[in-house]
Every structure is written in C-alpha cells, then in structure tokens.
Amino acid sequence: MEIKSFSQLITQIQNGTPLTAAIVSAADPHTIEAALQAYKEKIAIPIFIGEGKKIEQILNSLGENPNSFEIINECNILRTPYIANSLVNNGRASLIVKGFIDTSELLHGILDKETGLRTGRSMSHVAFLEVPGYHKLIGITDGGIVVAPDFKAKKQILLNAVDLFKRLGYESPKVAAVTAADKANKSMPDTIDAFELQELNRKGEISDCSVEGPVSYDIVVSPESAKLKGFPGKHSGDYDVLLLPNIAAGNILSKSLIYNAGAKMGGIVTGAKVPLVLNSRSSSPEEKFYATVLAAACSKLSSTSKLLILFFEQG
Template identity: 45%
Template sequence: MIHSFTELRERAGAVRPQTVAVACAHDAHTLEAVLHAAQEGILNYLLIGHPEEILSIGRSLGHAIAPETVIPAATDEEAAAIAVSLVREGRAGFLQKGLMQTATILKAVVNKQTGIGLGRPMSHVALLELPGYPKLLGVTDGGMIPNPDLEGKKAIAHNAVAMFHGLGYERPLVSAVCAAENVSPKIIETVDAAALKQAALEGTFGSCYVEGPISLDLALSRESAQIKGYESPVTGETDILLVPGMAAGNMMVKSLVLFAGARMVGVVTGAKCPIALNSRSASFEEKYHSLLVCALMSSSREENAE
C-alpha cells in the first residue's frame, strides 16, 4: 500500500523516468508541475502547443526548455492528436492534459483509427490523501460514466484494479459501496455490488478482493464493522471505493476535499496509457501528484512488457 503522497513521490523517484506527452502545454500550472517532476528526475517530457508561449512560461518559471522538446500545434485538436500519436509510436509513456477541454483530448484517445483505446470504457479514479485514513484511497468513477450498468461497473472495477496493480499493489481491496450492506431488489446498486463480488471471486478483475454491497462506514472503519458484527477483509483497509454512479463519486470526492482536508489527484485509466486529467483550474500540487501516479503506472506497464 501507499500511505501518503510523500511515499508516492519516493516510489516514483525510484523507477526509470517515463516520458509524458503534454497536450496544450502553454499553461503555467501544468508546465510548473511537469518541469518540477523533470528536474527531480522522475520524468522526461514532450510539450505540444504554442512554442513561443511554452518557452516564455518556462523562462518565467526559471527553466530553460530545450526547443527540441517542443512540438508546434495550432489548435487544441491538433495538440491532442499529436500527443496521442506520440504514445502510439512509443515516444511517450503517458498523457497530460494542459490548457484544453477534457472532451478534446478524450476524443483523440478513443478515435478508432488513430487513438489508443482498448475497446472498453475508460473511467476516472480520484486518488485521495485523507486525514484520519491510514493510506491513499481511490474513488471511482466520479468523472466519466454517469449511470453505469453492471457491465459498466465491471469495466470501472477492472480499470481501477489495473491502476492499483500499476502502483505496486498485489491485491487491492475494493468496496462496492451502497446505502446498505444487504442485497435488496429494490436497490439496484446492491444487486450490482453482489454481482461484482462474485465476478471478482471468479477472477474477472485479476488479483483483488471485492466486497459488496457494503456501506461507507463499514468500508472505512473497522470499529464500525465490529459494532455491527460485519466481517470482511476490506473493513478499515479499503483501497478503492467503487461508487454506484458518477454523481455519488463526484459529490463524495468534492466533499472530502472541501470539508475534510483531503488532497487529490485525478487519473483516467482504461486506455493504452494512463492520462493525467485535471481541471484547468487545478493547482500545481494536484497536477504534480497526478504526474507521479501516471509515471509509476507507465513504468510498471513498461516492465511488464519487457
């Protein structure tokens, strides 16, 4: 397990540097995160966008960006297409969204002729450092699939487990959270959660343990589970919260950030490479830690390919 973003930084610094392709890199927060991680030896970079702006921002941040690492792109669509092509050609290990709409880069990713999709839905994982919880906590999917059916939830579970494998977890513990821990035909998410647990037992998602249905308090608090007499390996040890829908995940993550002091990163997984995907208004810190997660995942995939 990874206990904190500090430990995440230590792990990312211990692997071979990966190359990130940054689409629309003419953005100060994005460039600051990329250049900082590069200075630490964690990654290399290829910057796609408006060359003069990129070089000027780099100078203002105290970095002399080598012109050969900058690739011109006149439009957001061109920048996205070039970034994806760099991954297809093996010149980059993962993507970072810069100053552009999320839909633009994802459209290039899923393009059937030139994209890097895997033929299954992509999903978003928010990775949280949460005061009072002993390790990093994943929440999925709060940003990509609005109302997933059972097959959609299986894809979300598969993507999240694969992400945690890429971070070095041998057997991630997943909680398919619902409003209750009992199966009720009237509450479809409890039925789906039980089906996800069975699919995991059959090996559908690889090495992991899925519990469900399970309420949030039982997933995150061993004491609550003991009081209720609920036994499961995930109680107080959950690595991944699989939420019943995008709205639930989105509100959960934002509430934890706003009211509980959580720090987060956002990653899209389910394509041929991870994608560091943050809001255009995200802080340097959030973008920096997203890069570390993607660098670790990319390094793991490279090692497995060898």
C-alpha cells in the first residue's frame, strides 16, 4: 500500500474510536487550533496540559466551550511532560503533542529514567511531505533529532523509518540514502555510509525494505536524470523514504520543499512508547494538525494490524 496524500491518511483513520492525545504545555493558539481540528475530524481527543486559565481563554477565543474538554492545570512548564507520561503509562493517552515548550525540556521529562517513555531504542524524526508534483507522501529522516549521525546511528534511523512505514501498511518501503553524489567516494564519507547501508540491505542484514545508495537528489525525483547518469538503481522517481546524511540536510530539504514548493508536512519522533509530535513552536496549525494525523495513524493502524493477526504480535 502507498499513501498518496494526507487526506487519504485522514480517511483511513477516521473510522472507529478516536485516540487520545496529551497536549503538553498547551497554552498556545496554534497548538490548540490544530488539536481542535484533529478533534473535529475524529482523529484525536485532546487532553490539554498547562496553564488552565490561558488554555480556557484560547478556547473561548476560538469559539469553543472549555468545559467540553479535559484541562489539567499545571503552571510549571517543566512538570507538564511528566503528566503526559502518567497519562500514557496509565493507558489514557496514545500519543503526545508538543505545545509551547522547548524540545529539550519536553524530552527531558519524556525520557525520565523512572517515569518516562523510553523503550531502549534510539529516537529519530521522520517528516512526511506531500509535495506538488510527487505522486505520494515521501518521508525525510532525520531532520529533527540526531544532529550528526555516524554509520551506526544512520542504520538505526533507517530502521526506525522502515518500522514506521511498515506500521502504516507499506510492505517493503523504498529507501534512498541521499548524498551529494551518486557514487561512493572515499573523500565523501556520507557516500561510503550510503553504499554500506545498501550492501547490508542486499545481504539481508537490513530487511523489509529496499535500500539504494548513494543517491543524489536529482536521481531521487527524476528517472530521466537516473538514465542520463547511468544510475543502476530501480526506484528513481518512486522512493518512499529519503535518508539524509545529517540534521542540517534533512531540515533544509524539508523547509525548502515547504516554503519554495508548497509542500504540506507532518512529522513525528519514533522510538518512544508512543509517537511524539515535536513540531517547532513556530509551526503553522496545519503542520501541527498533519503531524497529529501521522502520529494517530502510526498508533491506530499498527494497533489494527496487531488485532488482525491475533491479532499480529506485540510490537
């Protein structure tokens, strides 16, 4: 299965009971606006955590009755992630959405050794973009968490992304290890890493996906460029996941597609007990909404898969 658009993803997860989202440090108009859209679209029911009076004022300004929603009053911003942890650990929330709180402050609480949501896996960010001119959603990783990954970290980032796509229904995601060149070159270490990831995939040490690398961006999107360059890969113009060499490359590519190409984006962090929506505090309500949709889909569709096989296996 391939997901063509966010609207398709929304349709897929609107049936059944909406999930519950813990909104951390929720006293932020854009965050609340996105949460309300997710609520009205039957994607997620919000629990707002933060300064109660400010949250009520924002809800009133948006024409909503604060009494219609659960609001957990906590004026100490550093305490809000711990409340979210408790909601998840008690089975009351299935995803966490960042409000007006610094990412480092949120993660400090979320990853608390005693009460946090660690799984033993490394965490990484996957951005899904709906790009005009590309025929399906495309994933970009990691533009938000891991700053300068070495080979071992790149492998884990790749595995996290593949796991996410599998949970969304993809049988074998097509991955491009993107660099500035399309051939391995010892003077460009990222190309060597990309080639080694491709070889691990061919040997079966990285499974459930198809990895090609190194791949330059023109080959990612243009089969004609691949043909002209004699690129030996099979998936030019049809990749599902772009593995970028570092956080700068991932962040710049994503923002370029958003601001220059009119792409829509939603991104989540994988590797914790539940999906984490960690948008920038300056992100638009639309971007925060799409990220919530993606997080809900990740949780809901994977749960459905488990039920179907016994409903699958615990994962």
